[in-house]
Amino acid sequence: MKSLTKQLKARQEADETIFVPYIMAGAQGLDRLADEIQLLTDAGASAIELGIPFSDPVADGPIIQEAGLRALKNNVTLSKIIHQLKQIKTPTPLVIMTYFNPIFSYGLERFIQDLAETNVLGLIIPDLPYEHRELVEPLLKESDVALIPLIALTTPKERIPELVVAGEGFIYAVAVNGVTGIDRNYQETLDEHLTYIQNSSDKPVLAGFGVSSKEHVDRFRKSCAGVIVGSKIVQLLSEGKRTEVKAFIQAAVRKEV
Template sequence: MKTLTKHLKTKQQNGETIFVPYIMAGAQGLDQLESEISLLSDAGASAIELGIPFSDPVADGPVIQAAGLQALQKDVSLEKIIAQLKKIKTTTPLILMTYFNPIFYFGLEKFIQELQETNVKGVIIPDLPFEHQGLLTPLLKYSDVALIPLVALTTPKERIVELVEAGEGFIYAVAVNGVTGIGREYQTSLDEHLAYIQSISDKPVLAGFGISTKEHVERFRQNCAGVIVGSKIVQLLSEGKTKEIELFVKSVI
């Protein structure tokens, strides 16, 4: 069992709320990445998701798109992020959220090899279809990096079973139809959807997209193991409100 799966399953079995904050790597400058990771780790994050800036981020809402553009304007790249992560010491598992193009450009085999020198324990690739995961899975087989699946609201049940069985780390349940962002309306059927995924999964199910309040976390916690929070954290970081981030994380775990 890979480190990320074991780490999060232990938290789930202990009845803890799994909380994974998302930040855009390099939006405030790569020299700030270590302090941002430390802030979230010290506040109690279960794992930390690091976004890789990309010019065509189809799953990202306006807040995260703006942060990605900010990082690109600072000449931040996947190569530079990995180089920085090799220098950062943290006990909190890191997860890269990247589109496939930057990995392909970097080199698939090189990407997995170089992650071994970091504390990256998982990757999320929203534009890599399940049928094409074979491009990466042979390289991941003997690594400690988990390929985390995304399950949409519209995913058919038979497809959910396939994704859950093949996935590692955790199951990322997308809570809305559309892109990330604060202030989303959630369908009433979402609770049943999350409960179904968790009922067939031996790995934690985490809800993500639009989650920004303690009430959201408490709602989703009734039916799955925890949540991923992105836009709210990214927005507060861009405003320099580190204390508010710390207080928010501690209030929901």
């Protein structure tokens, strides 16, 4: 069992709310990445998802797309991000979210080898189909990096157990049909869908896409282990609202007495 799976399962078994904030690496400049990771750690993040800027981010909504474009204008590359991550020490596990093209261009074997020198314990590749996971999975066998699967609302029910068994770290349950964003309307059947995934999985299931309020977090905690929050965090950071970021995470993970 990979370290990320162990750490998040321990939180799940302790009935803690697993909260994974997403940030776009380099959107505010790579020199601020360590400070942003520390901010999210201090706020109580269970893990931190780091987006890699890419020119064709098919799963990202406008807020994250704009952050990616800012990073690209700052000449942020995957190589520079990995170099920066090698200098950053944090107790909070890091998860890289990247499309396949940047790591293919970097070199798959080199990429996995370089991650071993960082605190990265998870990898999400949204445009890598399950049927093609063998492009990456064999390279991760001797690594402590977990390949995290995504399950969509449109994923056939009979396919879900196969995906969760193959996955490590956590199961990323996409809560909407479409791209990331805030103020999204959720289907009435979503809670049932999340419950089914969590009941099929021995790993934590986290709901993502559109999660932007404590009410969303409270709702999803009734059917799965926690949430991933991206656009809300990215927007607040882009506006310089660090205090609001910390307050949002702390309120989201706080247990009501």
